[in-house]
Structures are given as structure tokens and as C-alpha cells.
């Protein structure tokens with residue numbers, strides 16, 4: 001067996017540009033075993049060093065709980081990748097920490113309008129809901145659209161009536177009100193005013209996205225991907241991002257890979273990010289990491305589109321790529337080993 005020269009490796013790592021480190025996450029931690037489930041909890045410019053280990057742990061714990069829920073679904077005799085994606089995302093939606101479900105951000109009118117989508121890679125079936133205000137778990141509604149309607153995407157009131165008929169959990173809109181998100185809205189609106197006063201035409205860059213997503217692989221070799229979000233703080237009422245758009249925020253194809261995105265949605269829609277990554281894998285034969293980097297580190301970065309993606313193929317190869325400061329992410333291998341990154345790159349427990 002060849003001996004590994006550690007000092008040479010450390011020197012190499014030190015010389016690596018930051019972008020490369022961000023793109024080579026999976027390899028950096030040693031080759032992971034076969035990954036069966038990967039999730040993200042958003043990306044953005046987050047002051048990692050300033051955040052206490054306690055806060056880091058809170059975010060990490062929710063991601064771990066979500067991964068375990070998804071893993072459990074995969075372990076069940078009839079468990080599918082769709083079950084895993086839904087179970088994972090529901091945990092994140094029920095937490096006020098992430099920008100999905102309970103923790104959704106506010107529109108400029110001070111309301112919460114939620115988007116979600118889900119897709120499976122065997123038959124390319126998909127479902128999505130957008131601009132919903134009373135559905136507790138939009139990812140479950142997205143799945144119901146896929147499985148119980150003739151449509152792919154339902155919006156607003158129509159989606160809510162459908163969810164009610166499907167006996168999904170319906171809540172009062174006030175369920176989504178949290179002080180943290182309210183303060184973020186006020187801060188964003190104040191900044192916008194200040195910018196206007198200064199006559200600056202520069203569009204405001206959002207600091208942290210916080211959307212959630214998951215991609216799973218089941219024992220039948222089927223992939224599924226899903227994404228759920230409150231969108232972007234201070235968005236116009238009625239604005240939809242990439243998260244409910246199949247081919248933009250979410251895509252799955254067993255002949256390529258499953259993808260879930262987070263970031264500045266307008267760019268992800270224009271660049272059809274999730275489908276573009278799948279197409280690079282399918283038609284050009286790129287690995288999931290090469291395809292993710294091609295789109296996130298090259299195309300999106302050049303265009304000024306900030307964000308991140310998670311990708312998984314049917315062999316259990318995982319890729320993450322982000323061009324923002326940091327990205328919340330985690331995955332679980334088939335033997336149940338969990339890998340997590342929140343504010344701090346190293347685990348706090």
C-alpha cells in the first residue's frame with residue numbers, strides 16, 4: 001500500500017483557493033461511503049466566527065434530526081426516496097430556525113408566502129406549490145400535487161383549497177410569524193430606505209438565504225429531490241423564486257442525478273440551475289461535483305448569482321458547491337454516519 005505524504009497534502013490544502021475548498025467539500029472530509037441522503041439549510045454571507053458554539057449546535061441538531069427522520073424513512077421496508085425527502089424537509093419546516101415552514105421570511109407586506117417542490121427520478125413525476133399562506137408543511141402539499149392531482153404546480157388560493165381537500169395540516173397565517181424574521185424584514189426595509197435616500201441604484205444583496213432542501217437515494221436505486229422556502233426577505237407579494245420551479249430549484253432524474261438549490265432565486269430560474277446540472281451529468285458525462293461546480297462556480301458566479309446546490313447520483317456520489325460565504329449542509333451514508341456543517345466547519349459537540 002502506498003504511504004500518504006501528509007505534509008505535502010497540508011501544503012497543497014493551504015495553497016488551494018477558497019473557491020476550490022468550497023467546491024471540494026465531499027473529498028475534503030475523506031471519501032464518504034455511499035451517501036443515501038443529503039440536505040441543505042441555506043447559504044449566504046454568515047458571520048461564522050461570531051456565532052457561539054451553542055447557536056451552531058442548535059442549527060446542527062435540527063439538521064441531524066432531519067437527516068435521521070429521512071434515514072428512518074429509507075430503512076422502512078417500503079420506504080422510498082420520496083418518503084425520505086418529505087420526512088427530512090418536514091423536520092426543517094417545523095423548526096423556526098430555517099427559512100421554510102415555521103421559520104419563513106416575510107414579504108414586503110409583512111406576510112409569509114411559502115413555496116415548495118418535489119420530484120422523483122424514475123418517471124420524472126413532480127409536484128409543487130407556490131405562494132401559499134396557510135399550509136403548515138408545503139413539501140407535503142407539493143407531494144400531494146404530484147400524486148393526487150393532474151398538475152405539477154398549484155399556486156396561492158387554489159393550492160390551499162387543494163391542500164384542504166387533501167386533509168393536510170392547515171394553520172392560521174399567524175403560525176408563521178416569528179420575531180426574528182420580523183426584525184429581519186424591518187432591517188431590510190430600513191436599509192432599502194437608506195439606499196434610496198443615498199440615491200444608490202445598487203440592488204440589495206440578501207445576506208442569508210436559509211431555504212431547505214434534500215436529495216435521497218433509496219434501495220431501488222431511485223432518486224428524489226425537494227426544496228422548501230419562505231423565499232427572500234422583503235420580496236414583493238406574489239413573487240416566486242426558483243424553489244417551486246422544476247428545473248430551477250429542484251430536479252431529479254435517475255439517469256443523471258437529483259439536485260436541490262438555494263440562493264438568489266431569480267438567477268437560479270434564469271440559468272435553470274438544477275436541470276442544467278442534471279443535463280451536464282446526463283449528456284456530457286460529468287461527475288456530480290464537476291457539473292455542480294461548472295454551474296455554481298462558473299456560470300452563476302460570472303452572472304452575479306449567489307447560492308449553493310446539493311447533488312446526489314444513483315451510485316451515492318454526493319456533491320455540494322456554493323459561491324457564497326458559507327452553506328449549511330449535511331448528509332448521511334448508508335451505514336448511518338452523519339456529516340454536518342453549519343456556521344462552523346467543525347462540529348461543536
Ligand code: ASP
Pocket residue numbers: 042099208209210211229230231232240241242243261262263264265266268
Ligand atoms: N432560492 C430561494 C428564493 O429565491 C431563496 C433561498 O434559497 O433561500 O426564493
